[in-house]
Amino acid sequence: MKFNIVIEYNVENVNDKELNKDIEFEYHNRIYKEDGEKKAKIYSDAVKFRKNKIEIECKRTTAIDLNNCWKTKRSNFKRCIVSSLFYVYNFYRQPIEIKSIIISDGSKNKIAIPFVQEFVTPLPDSFVIDENIKYLFKMISHKEVSDVIYRVLHSQVLFNKNKDFYNAYRSFNTMYTFYYTFHNKFINKISNKKVDKDAIICLLQLKNIELSLTNSISFSESFFVNNTDELFKLVLVWLISENVEKNSFQGIIGNQCFKYENKHVLELLKKVLESYYQVTDNYNSVLDDFEKRYKKKKESCKINFLQLIALYAQHRRNKLLHGEHVDPTFLIPDVNADILAYISDIVFQVSIDLVNNIEKNDFSEAKIF
Secondary structure, three states: EEEEEEEEEEEOOOOOOOOOOEEEEEOOOEEEEEOOEEEEEEEEEEEEEEOOEEEEEOOOOOOOOOOOOOOOOOOHHHHHHHHHHHHHHHHOOEEEEEEEEEOOOOOOEEOOOOOOOOOOOOOOOEEEEEEHHHHHOOOOOOHHHHHHHHHHHHHHHHHHHHHOOHHHHHHHHHHHHHHHHHOOHHHHHOOOOOOOHHHHHHHHOOOOOOHHHHHHHHHHHHHHHOOOOHHHHHHHHHHHHHOOHHHHHHHHHHHHHHHEEEOOOOOOHHHHHHHOOOOOOOOOOOOOHHHHHHHEOOOOOOOHHHHHHHHHHHHHHHHHHOOOOOOOOOOOOOOOOHHHHHHHHHHHHHHHHHOOOHHHHHHHHHHHO
């Protein structure tokens, strides 16, 4: 059975930029034997991107119910439609007005698929997934990578539309889980792979990770330096809400692993020690080697900004998820709403940086490429 799906849309403010490309969307892996030898064949649909139009050419050996094939949660047809629009969005970086989505079999059978206008805001350049977006369509040959990019792209559209912390953190969670599960450094690590904090700490300790997180670290530095007083208050509330004793403080902020050395981060931590724990000397009694690091405090080690912010974000996510905090932006934004918006931008940027810097060699042991 042959049929096709046609998506008509409009994008403005693109100048002379035009998407004209054909891509194969993988949907099935057939395993069979030939002359006693086990073989495999990947089946795919042809996706043709043209001006203001996407045409998906499909072919199946059995009859397809055009009324329902796109409705199910795991529908390959739905995934192909959504993936194609993600691709358009990241290409033009402008709002997409979808005009129609029609599925038909070439005869009189033609169904208009209902939809919601999701792509309503311009996409900032820093939020774009570039070269690695090609794996979005390789659902069979590169399943794990395809799945993770598909999830991040969902969060990309939702976060860019609403700027909410939940979707920013969901995207961040997707990526640190992916790295912690499949990266060569961690694949043989004996640990509970479901502990979020462990995954975040391990990720942000990776050798040369700064090179992958240039945008995220830059955003973190700007936010940290310009909002030190607000961050100080947030950390105090963090400690109070968790009732953090002296002997637990360095574990909460990941001090044993990150060994903070940045001047601004150390100044903040010193202020917390003096204010919350009433420590005026022997700072080492709370944070290992703090005094030595404080004396040598550096302008470099800028990843320290991101490390502390990421752990705070994980704390806030837990509070929201468990219902202990409500959304600070609801109806009347409270005093923390702007700060949480900045943090949302940062953690979302981390997920985009990580997607754009996936290196095949770093995941060779997992054999996902």
